[in-house]
Amino acid sequence: MKITSHTKVVGILGYPINHTLSPQMHNAAFAHLGLDYVYSSFEVKPENLRGAVRGLRALNIAGVNVTVPHKERALEYLDELSENAKKLGAVNTIKLEGEKLCGYNTDSEGFITSLEKEGNTDPEGKKILLLGAGGAAKAVAVSLANQGARKISIANRTKERANALVTMLKHIAPQVEANCLPLGGDELNKCATEAQLIINATSVGLKSDAMPPIDANALHAGQLVYDLIYSPAKTRLLAEAEAKGAKILNGLGMLVYQGALTFEIWTGKKAPVRVMREAIMI
Ligand code: NDP
Numbered sequence: 049m050k051i052t053s054h055t056k057v058v059g060i061l062g063y064p065i066n067h068t069l070s071p072q073m074h075n076a077a078f079a080h081l082g083l084d085y086v087y088s089s090f091e092v093k094p095e096n097l098r099g100a101v102r103g104l105r106a107l108n109i110a111g112v113n114v115t116v117p118h119k120e121r122a123l124e125y126l127d128e129l130s131e132n133a134k135k136l137g138a139v140n141t142i143k144l145e146g147e148k149l150c151g152y153n154t155d156s157e158g159f160i161t162s163l164e165k166e167g168n169t170d171p172e173g174k175k176i177l178l179l180g181a182g183g184a185a186k187a188v189a190v191s192l193a194n195q196g197a198r199k200i201s202i203a204n205r206t207k208e209r210a211n212a213l214v215t216m217l218k219h220i221a222p223q224v225e226a227n228c229l230p231l232g233g234d235e236l237n238k239c240a241t242e243a244q245l246i247i248n249a250t251s252v253g254l255k256s257d258a259m260p261p262i263d264a265n266a267l268h269a270g271q272l273v274y275d276l277i278y279s280p281a282k283t284r285l286l287a288e289a290e291a292k293g294a295k296i297l298n299g300l301g302m303l304v305y306q307g308a309l310t311f312e313i314w315t316g317k318k319a320p321v322r323v324m325r326e327a328i329m330i
Pocket of ligand 1: 116155179180181182183184185204205206209249250251252254276277278299300302303304306
């Protein structure tokens with residue numbers, strides 16, 4: 049890769065940021081298509097977010113991804129938002145368009161593409177249990193509702209966040225039956241048994257062997273268990289689900305497809321999805 053004064057700079061803002069696979073994924077795609085871009089990572093503490101986002105324009109940085117914990121707060125510093133970013137109240141992609149900083153959210157479409165292409169699962173008419181109510185859970189819930197899910201039950205440690213997500217779903221997709229449950233306990237396990245699709249969007253199991261508070265005996269053949277975590281590649285939840293005969297999928301595909309959409313927003317070129325995936329195989 050030859051970097052010159054013409055090279056367009058893109059990157060990712062997050063804190064901490066040392067876990068990210070996005071630089072290797074995007075740089076492989078740029079190299080494959082011979083595009084004069086370079087992707088770097090920027091560790092941005094919460095107190096510096098405003099300066100970092102405003103600085104994109106000053107430094108003529110072509111675009112950035114935004115990750116934990118900045119996805120919601122970054123919105124405040126942008127000039128324009130896509131419909132999806134507005135709906136979700138969160139951005140994972142910023143592009144400098146002329147003098148304007150424009151925000152997008154590709155997480156929800158990335159998730160649905162992965163679910164359909166890799167999980168061979170169409171959410172339409174399905175009963176779904178979603179663990180978590182953070183930024184990623186929100187993107188997942190909205191995309192499932194948009195795709196015609198029949199029922200979405202949300203279980204989260206902090207009940208107020210689950211309630212807020214249910215309220216939002218009822219507002220944007222009143223046809224979907226949405227309810228919330230406490231984590232752990234019989235009600236959750238009954239719901240897990242009945243669900244055709246179970247999604248872990250909590251960070252429980254990230255870089256650890258922890259199991260989300262759901263009884264493994266509720267998992268069974270005929271279900272798809274999707275864990276948004278991709279490191280480790282097989283979380284304890286996925287291992288337990290596989291042992292019970294359920295189909296399993298980790299979050300690597302979501303990472304690749306959200307990245308591919310971001311790549312297309314920045315460059316206007318079709319993303320080399322296979323190359324991006326191979327660059328981050330773990
Ligand atoms: P947030 O910080 O917004 O949300 C974290 C969620 O995890 C909340 O629901 C939180 O509950 C829950 N949680 C955290 N710790 C615990 C615990 N000890 N017990 C029970 N619940 C807990 O993060 P994100 O939504 O952005 O990310 C969530 C997960 O999804 C992460 O593992 C992240 O790596 C993954 N992810 C994967 C992506 C991909 O492309 N594959 C994209 C984005 C995220 P509470 O509300 O109570 O705090």
